[in-house]
Amino acid sequence: MSKMNKKVKSATYVSNFESVFKCPVCSASMHVVALESLVCEKNHTFDFTKQGYINLMIKQSKTKYGKDLFTERHSLIAEKGFFKPLMAAITDIINTQKKQGNEQLSLLDTGCGEGSHLADICERISIGEDSSVMGAGIDIAKEGILSAAKHYSNMIWAVADLAHIPFKDQQFDVILNILSPSNYTEFNRLLKKDGLVVKVVPRSGYLKELREAFFAEPEKQNYSNAETVARFREYFEIVASSRVFYRQTLDRSSIQSLVKMTPLAWSASEARVASFLAKETAEITVDLEVLVGREMVHK
């Protein structure tokens, strides 16, 4: 597909859901104009890019998450299926917990990175014949959203800060938050009544082989999610939680991808990273907690 087509295709798709957006500058409603831009009632204008995403940041934010990291994440997630069991677990939970009889299920992935998780989950969710799934992904890192828009069509991809989400109140049935920072006040604002937040946090064994190879200090080798889980409980009633645990043997090229796709290497010494990269194969542990919350009733 040509790049021009991609932009028009995406603008056409977004125009079906323009009522979801609110202007990041003035909070007014927005409309797709001339299949070129998303424009608010006060004329604040955000253009669709040639890849089909929209940048809704007022001030661009510097981030260490760059192009290479997202290329490697895409390779390990979409091409090698590194998180497949996690995707299956999340889809099961959504299928079990979602309200019956919804004609449309809308999902928002906050901190979606290169978008493979959201695209995969939207495709796996089973809903009735007359129903459809709408998926929107936001991330503060432009390179992540650019990669998402390049690979996945018929979804909304926007560069945006999850602490100031440019969507109106009560628009989403499911908010995904996978290995990313959170803003629970925003998530509550955006959830429809009875909507679900699905948050994925690491457990102590997550990528432990990498942490043990990268760091000598025991406090860096170990990880506890207790504080994160406690904070989640302050905002949401936990309706389900499940542990996703598995080990995968990675070959040399997947080891390269894994090391480059995680921020863990940022604070490790070059020598330690190099010695891990020299391995021919490695067994890697994935140990995650999926927390599923609903809005507290007394809110």
Ligand SMILES: C[S@@+](CC[C@H](N)C(=O)[O-])C[C@H]1O[C@@H](n2cnc3c(N)ncnc32)[C@H](O)[C@@H]1O
């Ligand atoms: C470890 S990555 C996880 C990405 C993706 N969910 C995945 O599992 O592949 C964390 C992501 O959170 C994003 N992020 C960090 N702060 C953010 C913010 N304030 N608003 C939106 N995204 C943010 C980063 O850019 C990065 O893509």
Ligand SMILES: [Zn+2]
């Ligand atoms: Zn505006």
